[in-house]
Amino acid sequence: MGYLLLILGLVILVVGGELLVKGSVTIAKNFKISPLVIGMTIVSFGTSAPELLVSLQAALDGNPAISIGNVVGSNIANLALVLGITVLIFPIIAEPQTKKIDWPMMLFATILFYLFSLDNLISFWEGATLFSILIVFTFWLIKNSRKENKKIEDFGEELEVKGSTVKGLFLLLGGLIGLYFGSDWFVQGAVTIAKEFDMTDRVIGVTVVAFGTSAPELVASTVAAYRKQTDISVGNLIGSNLFNIMAVLGITSMVKPIAVDDAVLNFDMYWVLGIALAMFPILFIGKRIGRTKGTLLLLTYITYIVMVLIRV
8 A cells, every 4th residue: 555655646746746837837927037037936846845745744744854854855866866867868057147146045045954953953933034034035036037027938838838827826726736645645655665664764754755756856857958948947956955945844844843863964964065065066167067967966866875775
């Protein structure tokens, strides 16, 4: 039964994430927001919705270690696994805004996450601080984009997203429903299977659950890269990591304070920080993020997973 729930939940997560992205982009297109900002906000928030729902569900079910492990594992997977696969399909040229604004903000969020975790607990007020910063940053991005009057028509056409705002809202609602049920079933299946192998909640969170909830990012980023919408692809991944920390952990800890295990603090956290810092040479050395960098990112992710399993 656990395997059936896991597979069914993963399929619904992917489908729900796709519907949510299409609905979000339709709405954003009608409001004339730039592609990079769509990637950083609407698309990344949409594809990160599974992380939010899974973390909330896990926390409410009494598995807080899955919540923190899910975010940590997803952030590592987004940059090392998803970006690695994406640039292997189609090398990416990072936009100036990604280098000057988006990546520094993601690094700031990661460092803040680390500092808040040092006492082994992310409290209500720390979560509220993270979420408040995200809201301010998002409004600033959208306001700045509309001032510059950037066009987004091409991305909407590439995704075959056409229609009114009402249609976008229906797609958005369908995606949210799919993500809700998908996340619930996926967590149940993952926990059931992992318990059979005597895996800890932390290992479940940073491996199986993290990979599953990163599936929408993988779909959205690879499709965007294949269709040469590279600003959407990179923006989606960096935005997703930002959302995971500031919204997923922020909202979850406001619902229920999240305990941070010593294993996360003394091992996983260094990988999150290390990969976030490693984005500096990846973004700034060379004109593009090519297949060599993609291969290195994939090898990094594989090394991380192997070390996690060895330490069990």
